[in-house]
Amino acid sequence: MSVTVRVPAKVNVQLAVGGARADGFHDLANVFLAVGLYDEVTATPADELRVTCSGPDAHQVPLDRGNLAARAALALVERHGVAPDVHLHIAKDIPVAGGMAGGSADAAGALVACDALWGTGASRGELLGICAELGSDVPFSLVGGAALGTGRGEVLTPLEVGGTFHWVFALADGGLSTPAVYREFDRLWEGHEVPAPEASPDLIEALRAGDGVALAGVLSNDLQPAALSLFPALERTLAAGTDGGALAALVSGSGPTTAFLAKDEESARSVADALLASRTCRAVRVTSGPAPGATVRAHGT
Numbered sequence: 001m002s003v004t005v006r007v008p009a010k011v012n013v014q015l016a017v018g019g020a021r022a023d024g025f026h027d028l029a030n031v032f033l034a035v036g037l038y039d040e041v042t043a044t045p046a047d048e049l050r051v052t053c054s055g056p057d058a059h060q061v062p063l064d065r066g067n068l069a070a071r072a073a074l075a076l077v078e079r080h081g082v083a084p085d086v087h088l089h090i091a092k093d094i095p096v097a098g099g100m101a102g103g104s105a106d107a108a109g110a111l112v113a114c115d116a117l118w119g120t121g122a123s124r125g126e127l128l129g130i131c132a133e134l135g136s137d138v139p140f141s142l143v144g145g146a147a148l149g150t151g152r153g154e155v156l157t158p159l160e161v162g163g164t165f166h167w168v169f170a171l172a173d174g175g176l177s178t179p180a181v182y183r184e185f186d187r188l189w190e191g192h193e194v195p196a197p198e199a200s201p202d203l204i205e206a207l208r209a210g211d212g213v214a215l216a217g218v219l220s221n222d223l224q225p226a227a228l229s230l231f232p233a234l235e236r237t238l239a240a241g242t243d244g245g246a247l248a249a250l251v252s253g254s255g256p257t258t259a260f261l262a263k264d265e266e267s268a269r270s271v272a273d274a275l276l277a278s279r280t281c282r283a284v285r286v287t288s289g290p291a292p293g294a295t296v297r298a299h300g301t
């Protein structure tokens with residue numbers, strides 16, 4: 001018996017960041033959109049907790065108990081007193097350390113897979129609570145679609161999406177550490193009052209209407225200056241995508257993946273070609289959103 005769960009990546013269509021809190025986190029108005037790049041987590045009975053990973057970026061993923069999927073399984077073990085006898089295999093398609101919440105996806109996937117495998121029967125509320133303890137982005141990986149995340153991003157309000165948005169993602173050479181990008185944000189704002197983060201009503205309306213042109217006009221990411229300061233070469237990638245016909249371009253979350261909103265699928269493909277031709281990124285991915293959250297794909301025997 002094994003259980004496979006598929007979990008999407010995300011892009012932040014708005015990431016409004018407030019000042020640093022006493023606990024080191026930042027209050028956010030974080031508008032998440034799940035997109036169709038997926039990791040798959042398969043849980044299979046084993047003698048002890050073991051993690052393996054496959055995919056082009058697999059060598060960058062820790063396989064010890066620091067792996068977010070292992071931490072998720074152990075959180076369920078602790079609450080339900082079950083034995084941690086599971087092999088978690090991650091088929092990784094989400095870029096690692098790319099600002100697309102791949103580790104968070106694996107945490108949410110492992111939680112859902114272990115809950116099904118062990119028959120722990122955790123409620124949705126309990127799963128969301130465990131997700132929030134594992135990381136600020138993990139609850140969104142569980143629910144998918146589109147949502148506004150407040151607090152440190154873990155308090156979710158689902159958002160209506162009235163259509164499909166077409167995206168191109170440009171993968172960078174190397175990664176950016178999320179804490180390092182937040183620290184750079186603090187450094188750039190030093191000596192200034194950071195405004196309280198607020199969700200943009202125009203952006204929420206553009207999502208509701210499924211209007212890509214309107215959404216392109218209001219995309220924003222307060223971490224972008226910090227990401228560009230740490231990874232200046234991304235400026236060229238952003239310019240190559242807009243020159244190549246994207247409606248808008250921005251850094252995905254803490255980066256260094258860059259995201260390009262396109263008019264339709266055909267336009268997305270030509271933006272992707274332009275990005276590849278520009279040689280300003282290591283690879284491109286064409287996809288769309290919204291995508292569903294963590295979903296059980298298969299119960300094997």
Ligand SMILES: C[C@@](CO)(OP(=O)(O)O)[C@H](O)COP(=O)(O)OP(=O)(O)OC[C@H]1O[C@@H](n2ccc(N)nc2=O)[C@H](O)[C@@H]1O
Pocket residue numbers: 012015024025026027028030098099100101102104134135136137138151152153178179182252253254255
């Ligand atoms: C920036 C965002 C945007 O969605 O994601 P990525 O683009 O990296 O995927 C998130 O805020 C990242 O969420 P996540 O990666 O889950 O962060 P966590 O594990 O909770 O925290 C890692 C570290 O990031 C910083 N952090 C995170 C969230 C937040 N609201 N304020 C912060 O300052 C803290 O330094 C924290 O120690």
Ligand SMILES: Nc1ncnc2c1ncn2[C@@H]1O[C@H](COP(=O)(O)OP(=O)(O)O)[C@@H](O)[C@H]1O
Pocket residue numbers: 060061062066067068069090095096097098099100101102103104106107175176178254255
């Ligand atoms: N299952 C996992 N997949 C990817 N990275 C993981 C995982 N578990 C722990 N990590 C660690 O978390 C870091 C951030 O990974 P990731 O979630 O891919 O990026 P981001 O926070 O930019 O979205 C990685 O560099 C890696 O050290």
